Amino acid sequence: MPAGLQAKTKYIFSVTNAVPEFIDVEKYSAAARDIIMREGKDLAPYPPPSGHEGLRGLIADNLRDKRSANVDVDSVLLSDGAGGFIKLYLDAFIDAGDVVFLEEFSYLGTLRMLLSKGAEVVHIPTDDQGMDTEELERAIKAVKAQGKTPKLIYAISVFQNPMGVTLSLERRKHMVEIAQDYGVPILENESYADFRIDGDPLPPSMLGMDDQDSVVYVSSYTKLLGCAIRLGYGVAPQPVLDAMEARRPSHVAAMLVYEYLRHHKDDHIESVRKGLMARRDALLAALEEHFPPSCTWTRPQGGMMLWLQLPQGADTWKALDHAVEADVKYNPGGVFRAGRDCNNYLRLTYSHNTPEEIHEGIGTLAEVFRQQGFFE
Numbered sequence: 246m247p248a249g250l251q252a253k254t255k256y257i258f259s260v261t262n263a264v265p266e267f268i269d270v271e272k273y274s275a276a277a278r279d280i281i282m283r284e285g286k287d288l289a290p291y292p293p294p295s296g297h298e299g300l301r302g303l304i305a306d307n308l309r310d311k312r313s314a315n316v317d318v319d320s321v322l323l324s325d326g327a328g329g330f331i332k333l334y335l336d337a338f339i340d341a342g343d344v345v346f347l348e349e350f351s352y353l354g355t356l357r358m359l360l361s362k363g364a365e366v367v368h369i370p371t372d373d374q375g376m377d378t379e380e381l382e383r384a385i386k387a388v389k390a391q392g393k394t395p396k397l398i399y400a401i402s403v404f405q406n407p408m409g410v411t412l413s414l415e416r417r418k419h420m421v422e423i424a425q426d427y428g429v430p431i432l433e434n435e436s437y438a439d440f441r442i443d444g445d446p447l448p449p450s451m452l453g454m455d456d457q458d459s460v461v462y463v464s465s466y467t468k469l470l471g472c473a474i475r476l477g478y479g480v481a482p483q484p485v486l487d488a489m490e491a492r493r494p495s496h497v498a499a500m501l502v503y504e505y506l507r508h509h510k511d512d513h514i515e516s517v518r519k520g521l522m523a524r525r526d527a528l529l530a531a532l533e534e535h536f537p538p539s540c541t542w543t544r545p546q547g548g549m550m551l552w553l554q555l556p557q558g559a560d561t562w563k564a565l566d567h568a569v570e571a572d573v574k575y576n577p578g579g580v581f582r583a584g585r586d587c588n589n590y591l592r593l594t595y596s597h598n599t600p601e602e603i604h605e606g607i608g609t610l611a612e613v614f615r616q617q618g619f620f621e
């Protein structure tokens with residue numbers, strides 16, 4: 246990873262934090278007090294292996310109401326963030342040499358886990374409709390023809406990290422069909438489903454479309470409620486859960502999340518939506534002002550990041566050190582690829598700085614890229 250990502254800078258376009266102003270400490274502390282008064286004695290024994298039952302019920306209700314998936318409470322497993330669930334799943338099912346299909350650029354945490362296991366990562370072309378499922382099917386056939394095992398399709402189907410795109414309804418249907426026909430399960434990561442800002446309603450989850458246990462689902466409250474609470478969950482058929490080495494996340498965290506969401510979920514999501522909208526719009530306006538037409542970028546309808554393409558030959562990996570000297574950091578495109586290539590791209594997140602700071606920081610970044618000769 247480029248060293249510049251660890252540097253301290255004023256303008257940070259490289260992290261996806263929960264936004265600090267949305268942590269209402271009065272409401273958080275009231276929720277903590279109320280639930281400990283009610284359920285505090287449950288802190289003495291080890292909690293149920295799948296985690297707090299009330300929260301799992303709330304998750305199942307939410308999946309039914311918001312993601313069109315009817316799931317049994319017993320198929321929901323609480324985890325240390327989405328990353329915790331992904332790790333348990335990959336540890337149970339992925340071995341060296343297994344072939345895993347990812348979007349053209351993908352979440353670096355999962356990518357790192359796969360690479361450290363020695364899995365073979367195949368990136369599939371991805372456009373504004375999400376992963377190209379025709380290309381996916383072709384790639385699966387090619388892998389089978391080589392006598393290798395296509396083991397998993399990993400899809401970040403909502404406001405994809407890092408590209409910001411959502412997998413279309415048609416492609417969701419096709420991906421589920423492919424999973425069923427070729428016996429290659431999908432790990433559907435909807436960690437950003439609560440972060441819709443505007444535009445089209447989200448298509449239903451693939452979890453809800455599948456009737457053959459071909460989809461395992463993962464999501465998280467980390468970015469919504471606080472990275473330090475770091476609570477996530479997954480949904481999987483019982484034999485899959487049985488094969489995973491369950492590690493109970495903090496029961497106190499689960500209790501707090503449950504009590505807070507019971508009372509404030511919709512209001513919280515709405516205030517995060519408004520805050521992210523102001524930041525996204527500031528970022529889009531700043532890009533319009535400071536970047537030339539030879540650069541193109543996505544206009545995300547949700548989530549907390551956009552994807553920027555610079556002219557061929559630009560190297561955002563090398564330029565990061567210069568940006569850091571100017572007090573700005575971002576993620577070079579290569580960190581989201583197994584081969585660390587395609588560095589004329591970069592990811593810009595908008596969850597950290599205020600709209601005013603975003604404007605200043607993007608002006609500075611454009612200047613750095615200009616000095617590097619990426620554009621006039």
Ligand SMILES: Cc1ncc(COP(=O)(O)O)c(C=O)c1O
Nearest residue numbers: 326327328352406436465467477
């Ligand atoms: C797509 C995606 N999945 C998983 C994670 C990790 O989530 P958590 O912090 O809940 O483990 C992230 C964090 O950036 C992410 O973007």
